[in-house]
Amino acid sequence: MTDYGFIGLGSMGSAMSSHLVNAGLTLYCYDSAGTAKLAPKGAIVKSSIEEVAKLSEVIFLSLPDGKVVLQVAQEIQDTKESKTKIVVDLSTTGPEFAMLISSLLSKSNIVFIDAPVSGGRSGAENASLALMCSGPDKEIKDLRNLFSLIASNVIQVGKDPGQAQAMKLLNNFLSATSMAATSEAVLFGRSHNLDLDTMLSVLNVSSGRNTATEDKFPNRILTETYDAGFAASLMSKDVSLFREQVDKAETPSRIIEVISALWKETNEFAPGGDFTEIYRYLKKTSKSQ
Numbered sequence: 001m002t003d004y005g006f007i008g009l010g011s012m013g014s015a016m017s018s019h020l021v022n023a024g025l026t027l028y029c030y031d032s033a034g035t036a037k038l039a040p041k042g043a044i045v046k047s048s049i050e051e052v053a054k055l056s057e058v059i060f061l062s063l064p065d066g067k068v069v070l071q072v073a074q075e076i077q078d079t080k081e082s083k084t085k086i087v088v089d090l091s092t093t094g095p096e097f098a099m100l101i102s103s104l105l106s107k108s109n110i111v112f113i114d115a116p117v118s119g120g121r122s123g124a125e126n127a128s129l130a131l132m133c134s135g136p137d138k139e140i141k142d143l144r145n146l147f148s149l150i151a152s153n154v155i156q157v158g159k160d161p162g163q164a165q166a167m168k169l170l171n172n173f174l175s176a177t178s179m180a181a182t183s184e185a186v187l188f189g190r191s192h193n194l195d196l197d198t199m200l201s202v203l204n205v206s207s208g209r210n211t212a213t214e215d216k217f218p219n220r221i222l223t224e225t226y227d228a229g230f231a232a233s234l235m236s237k238d239v240s241l242f243r244e245q246v247d248k249a250e251t252p253s254r255i256i257e258v259i260s261a262l263w264k265e266t267n268e269f270a271p272g273g274d275f276t277e278i279y280r281y282l283k284k285t286s287k288s289q
């Protein structure tokens with residue numbers, strides 16, 4: 001019997017870990033913001049990363065960024081009498097952190113699987129996420145059934161750490177661009193007295209359809225709830241990471257330049273707020289409402 005660990009029980013981690021527990025896995029959990037209040041029912045609450053590493057062969061991470069994942073990976077690696085053989089990182093950290101973390105863990109013969117997810121909190125709650133992974137074939141094959149407990153689409157994109165992170169960043173660049181462009185488009189429509197609901201009805205049967213028109217606008221903006229469960233700070237982090245990587249790769253960067261600046265402003269406009277706040281931010285800058 002394999003024992004599992006889960007570190008980081010926030011918006012995504014709390015939902016993803018609950019599916020693992022519900023499938024009958026023994027799951028040792030930890031979150032620095034208070035494990036007892038965040039862990040899913042049926043999980044075993046632990047009070048440190050070290051305790052989780054001593055008990056778990058496979059540890060899942062869902063943490064804010066690469067710096068935090070690196071710190072946590074270091075603590076796993078430093079644990080004496082650790083049982084950990086595999087670390088699966090479900091966070092978005094960027095390719096460079098994934099490579100760094102993989103090489104750190106390999107010193108203790110721990111296999112690192114780079115496995116970011118897409119689909120937001122609702123995808124995590126419904127286990128309908130897309131999980132893109134890179135790492136050695138054998139471990140990914142062995143873990144595939146477990147991944148299917150949290151994701152309806154599991155796609156191995158390569159064998160090297162960082163490849164799945166590159167995939168995740170380019171995906172989030174498109175998601176961020178859709179949110180920003182849709183906000184500008186419908187604000188223009190409002191200046192011509194077009195109703196938001198009507199515009200979405202047209203867009204969703206036309207060529208402008210995208211994830212913002214299909215999901216975020218009808219479910220989070222039209223409702224004025226602004227609660228997609230993905231922080232503006234995390235989207236700003238993702239597009240900044242994408243921009244850094246594009247600059248390094250010397251691939252075209254005209255759109256990401258504008259988009260990364262816009263998300264930085266949105267994060268300043270709504271500190272601690274949801275990423276759908278970009279619509280409220282752009283609306284505030286619009287001369288005609």
Ligand code: NAD
Pocket residue numbers: 007008009010011012013030031032033034062063064065068071072090091092093117118119120121228229230231234
């Ligand atoms: P979150 O901030 O809600 O959760 C992160 C959790 O990690 C928090 O509960 C925090 O207390 C915990 N944590 C921070 N430092 C820790 C440490 N040193 N030890 C233990 N726990 C620690 O973030 P989230 O929205 O759940 O996102 C998690 C990751 O998934 C991020 O990398 C994000 O970019 C990515 N992601 C988020 C979404 C989304 O829609 N929310 C979608 C896809 C991917």
